[in-house]
Amino acid sequence: MAALDTHVPVMTREIIEIFEGQIRPNAEAVFVDATLGAGGHAKAVLERFPRASMTAFDQDADARALASENLSGHMGRVRIIPENFRDIGRLAEGADWHGASGILFDLGVSNMQLVTPERGFSFQDDGPLDMRMNRDDDSITAAELIATKDVSELARIFRDYGEERHAYRIAKAIARARERGESPAATGELTALIRRTLPAPVQRKMGTHPARRVFQALRIAVNSEMEALSEGLDGALATTGHMGVIVVISYHSLEDRIVKRRFLEWVGAGLGGVAAKRPITPSGEEIEANRSSRSAKLRAFIKGDTSDKRKKGRRPDLNESAVGKA
Ligand SMILES: C[S@@+](CC[C@H](N)C(=O)[O-])C[C@H]1O[C@@H](n2cnc3c(N)ncnc32)[C@H](O)[C@@H]1O
Known part of the structure; x- marks a missing residue:
């Protein structure tokens, strides 16, 4: 330890x-x-x-x-x-x-929690998109959340809990990935999707890692x-x-x-x-x-x-x- x-x-x-x-x-x-x-x-x-x-x-x-x-x-x-x-x-x-x-x-x-990739909290390391602080109950993981919520609910989560300005655009991209049978299940997949979705100048203007706000939002939602x-x-x-x-x-x-x-x-x-x-x-x-x-x-x-x-x-x-x- x-x-x-x-x-x-x-x-x-x-x-x-x-x-x-x-x-x-x-x-x-x-x-x-x-x-x-x-x-x-x-x-x-x-x-x-x-x-x-x-x-x-x-x-x-x-x-x-x-x-x-x-x-x-x-x-x-x-x-x-x-x-x-x-x-x-x-x-x-x-x-x-x-x-x-x-x-x-x-x-x-x-x-x-952050430095343990298998917990899925960090956009810096690759691991399962989990983010549950309590893994002993049957609450849903971040991967399950983004695989099941509709676009408007995902966008609301990204906006309300991450103050993400591009919430709807990212939610739409997740829905499209789901239609292709490619719903992000790992932190690296979600980060890559966000990087592909947001134009480079937008990412440069964000002043922070482009996935930071979405990760924060998912963590808040998963753990209520x-x-x-x-x-x-x-x-x-x-x-x-x-x-x-x-x-x-x-x-x-x-x-x-x-x-x-x-x-x-x-x-x-x-x-x-x-x-x-x-x-x-x-x-x-x-x-x-x-x-x-x-x-x-x-x-x-x-x-x-x-x-x-x-x-x-x-x-x-x-x-x-x-x-x-x-
Ligand atoms: C920032 S850390 C606390 C660090 C601690 N003060 C120290 O000095 O090591 C927050 C901890 O609170 C726990 N936690 C967060 N929300 C909780 C909740 N609703 N109920 C119980 N534990 C929670 C997390 O699992 C995490 O271990």
């Missing part, structure tokens, strides 16, 4: 600082990591809060196995749940981690990521205790929009406050060291904190936040 263990956790310092603003380092606090991945953030939290316990979710069996290895020194304090975080509210009911002090969502795919995020956030609100913190790192504007709107709704309903009005982004140094962090946006919501300071949306002075510490 060591070669795959290359996921560098994003904005770890900022996450820890936000948790420290609400939770004493020696508290027997309860954390939830909704997206365990390789366990990098989980490890940092467990090290900073040595008396804390953690319940961690990941729907990917490979991620859970890798995280168990990486967290082997802390397993007495960690419980790993093989579930989708969209069910967090239901699963927390009556559980000893209900009323958690801190919940973390680090959305999207891990590097381990937007629905899971919406439900997961509501579940997290129900699961967090008074003055508990929900931290979310998102990697594209569709996710960030959902998080931003949901937090604003909660603030409007008097349920708490945001830690900062604008999203927190990685430092230049972090982006230089880890290019994958460049699109990250962190937002944090503090349940029950309706103080004016946070209502105005300023980043809290973390040293001052003694009120409400667990």
Whole structure:
């Protein structure tokens, strides 16, 4: 597994600082990591809060196995749940981690998933067009999705989830390939189809790999990521205790929009406050060291904190936040 263990956790310092603003380092606090991945953030939290316990979710069996290895020194304090975080509210009911002090969502795919060609997430390597994070259930793969959806539905997916300007043209080309009995079943076939479909000047203008947006869209659709995020956030609100913190790192504007709107709704309903009005982004140094962090946006919501300071949306002075510490 060591070669795959290359996921560098994003904005770890900022996450820890936000948790420290609400939770004493020696508290027997309860954390939830909704997206365990390789366990990098989980490890940092467990090290900073040595008396804390953690319940961690990941729907990917490979991620859970890798995280168990990486967290082997802390397993007495960690419980790993093989579930989708969209069910967090239901699963927390009556559980000893209900009323958690801190919940973390680090959305999207891990590097381990991206660099494994057989998972089909990457347009850089050739592999089966799979893209399921959870391969243990009977959900459909990306190949099955593009083999079965009609042109308008495919175009909607590419447009809504990939913000792909050439969505309809690509969807039409897929339908034509299907008629010839050549529906793309591998990542390389889909990438080649997109390259053949879009004229060279259009590809040059895109400023990114011509398949990037379609791949993002398929991944979101295959894993119902937007629905899971919406439900997961509501579940997290129900699961967090008074003055508990929900931290979310998102990697594209569709996710960030959902998080931003949901937090604003909660603030409007008097349920708490945001830690900062604008999203927190990685430092230049972090982006230089880890290019994958460049699109990250962190937002944090503090349940029950309706103080004016946070209502105005300023980043809290973390040293001052003694009120409400667990
Ligand atoms: C960006 S990685 C997390 C990396 C992790 N923070 C670390 O430090 O290693 C996202 C992880 O969340 C998992 N994931 C994404 N959506 C999920 C969902 N709805 N339910 C459960 N796990 C999910 C993915 O399988 C992936 O392993």
